[in-house]
Amino acid sequence: MPAPDTYDAVIVGGGHNGLVAAAYLARAGQSVLVLERLGTTGGAAVSTRPFDGIDARLSRYSYLVSLLPQKIVRDLGLDFAVRKRTVSSYTPTVRGGRATGLLVGGDTTRESFAALTGGEREYAAWQRFYGMTQQVAERVFPTLTEPLPSRDALRDRIGDPDAWRMLFEEPIGVAVEENFADDLVRGVVLTDALIGTFADAHDPSLLQNRCFLYHVIGGGTGDWDVPVGGMGALTDALAQAARAAGAEIRVRHEATRVETDGTRAEVTVRSPDGEHRVAARRVLVNASPQALAALLGDEPPAPAEGAQLKVNMLLRRLPRLRDRSVDPRQAFAGTFHIAEGYGQLADAYRDAASGRLPTAPPSEIYCHSLTDPSILGPDLAARGYQTLT
Template identity: 70%
Template sequence: MDLPRDAQHDAVIVGGGHNGLVAAAYLARAGRSVLLLERLPATGGAAVSTRAFTGVDARLSRYSYLVSLLPRKIVDDLGLRFAVRRRGISSYTPHRDTGLLVDARDTARTREQFARLTGSERDFEAWQRFYAMTAHVARRVFPTLTEPLPTRAELERKVADPAAWEALFERPLGETVEAAFADDTVRGVVLTDALIGTFTHAHDPSLRQNRCFLYHVIGGGTGDWDVPIGGMGAFTDALADAARSAGARIVTGAEVTSIATDGRVAEVAYEDAATGRTHTVAARDVLVNASPHALAGLLGAPRPPRPEGAQLKVNMLLRRLPRLRDRAVDPADAFAGTFHVAEGYRQLQTAYEQAAAGRVPDAPPSEIYCHSLTDPSILSPELAATGAHTLTLFGLHAPARLFAADPEGTKRELLAATLAQLDAVLDEPLADCLATDADGRPCLEAKSPLDLEREVGLPGGHIFHRDLSWPYAQAPDAADAADEAGGPGTDVTQATGRWGVGTGCGNVFLCGAGAVRGGGVSGVPGHNAARAVLEKAR
């Protein structure tokens, strides 16, 4: 594994998550010599599949779990043997003994469900208009993610809908939601897409909620959140195969400790986990699939404030799906889409206020889905035949600050409160449906933001590495100049330039979620960083 100090690579990639693998595959296919260094024993980062429970043959997508922002272009360009499957049910939201089922395949059924919940069709009609608007924006914006960054004015012209632009890009999303919808439950279902991985509220003047919402509704040009066939690890395994097949060298158990650059040549130091020895390699360009916070540390530059994640991730295996209090809906429908728990509009605001004040919310909001209903291949045939199913729960408004004083105690408290909210809409306790592992323990694991930081390097547990950015250039002329100049005093954490991946150091690029147009399982930053390097080399 030891490489001589004078070894020369066209590119060294720091981090073997999915974006680093995308960049490696593109650069190697273009004939560049590529070395990828990954801290963990295997590639994949947060996009992996794991047998999480002892003696149980279920391959859970342990961290990230759905695909929305992955362009078909990347799959085709790299020749990946990977597929996703659309969920027929969009969502189910229980409310007392009834609920709202949104069936992506059956508009008439969805209309009936709105009438069942609200007593009228007013909000259904508003729903149709609202998501027709977001679909229009998705069709216009999504293709730009793998193109050079547009300016704000260029993107506004491309959207070509002043009302949609005003609603999504200019005004706090809460104003639009409250104007469009009357029912509190319906408002909450809409708002949740603005809160995934983002600790904020409907009327935040910074518009963090709008940026998060935008990325959640533009994926694929449709806004669909799809199930990765074979689990998320199937995607990153396919990427690793593509990178290796193209000639990239991948070294695992290699933790990068520093990057030194003069803007033309860089030296990357890493520690070999097997031997404890430190090695240094040279490269023309370095692509960093880590957070801007981590990048600053590697470069010895001032670190930005640590981001703060705000979620509880829970993986479960059930012997069978639980019965619902709402007897009109089949659990196989309810859990096939996104199952919203304690996510009414007012509930979301109350939970935010309580968490912002430093306490575990009384009614923690969460959303759940069952991968195995759409893709049973993640279970062994024997396990699937028993009626077993996976459940993935993503809890909102669980900021890292809550866990600082007592990480494990707070996690237990939050988990208990979250599952109590789920039990309140079930006709039987969830605990009665949990499978047990080979040691007789319930098949349930919970991850706090602090766990995510420790295990997969997400700073503060922030799943997007930092707050999401608008998908346009903030100040293109100044940004391009900064990219070319680099040098002392440059803010290396502020992604800039033609592709939104520059760092101010002329040969160091962000290729992870913290780049402009980063976040989610997309491969977009990896693609864009590779494009930036290839253009630079011309």
């Protein structure tokens, strides 16, 4: 049997993290091989045309950009851009038998708070709370591309004992209830702690706090931006940067086994040409903990609880709103919340924790073609079509 090909680094999985690693290692003069099981790179950050014969490119899974440091964009010379959303979110509700809602973003935010809550208190609390999270973001986000700080070092870096307590030591539900009184406003804050996380506001594990921090620290501002051309434009740029630096990328090549003696590793690879091995000084795995365990022949950890369902649509027009004071082009430009009041989120968690489908599943809708029309072909855009997810 011939000796396997040898590389400085073999990267299992061609998602965005694997491609970033490949580009940096190749630029440092390392020989790099990326193994991707699917027919294209990008992992969960890809764009597709899901409707046959229709020129609409939708981000299939991941859909907004916030945790991508500009340092990586500059270092790798990525040809990639994002656009700011004009609206952060809209949350409809009914008060006193009247359809209304909360619109966050733009010049009407204060007015929307006042119309919903009947005063200035909640808006002032919102300004204080998110002023605090932005200061935390400015201090924490740069650490994502630095050696991991100790707990004490990060606390000193933040320099705000109240912020540290609310975000790092106590369940986020305590802070939400301390700062806000309105159920709908509380729910809008809490959604950032629960997206993709099976927990409630007061979970002692603080899993929801971790999720909240990821949502509010991005870019040092907490902004979530729309990728121009869809999410696949980012991972295509990353793959191009990796290849330009000398990395070798093989799609439809599935790593099935990793064996190591502590100084050298061998990776068994299944491809259309059969099974073969490659050797490496180091192996990086851009996959789930369960996939890593399977590669090493270890007992897999229990999978995380919870589930999400995503539906991509193409519409001839945006839905009309019961709240006629809000233009649908505003409401759907950001994140449109459904059944995400504070009490509704708690009820949904209790249902799911008891093994039942929630009576009112928390849901979110967004329309990226309002911010980035380039994902639609010229004919669709001219006829007023919009994407909705």
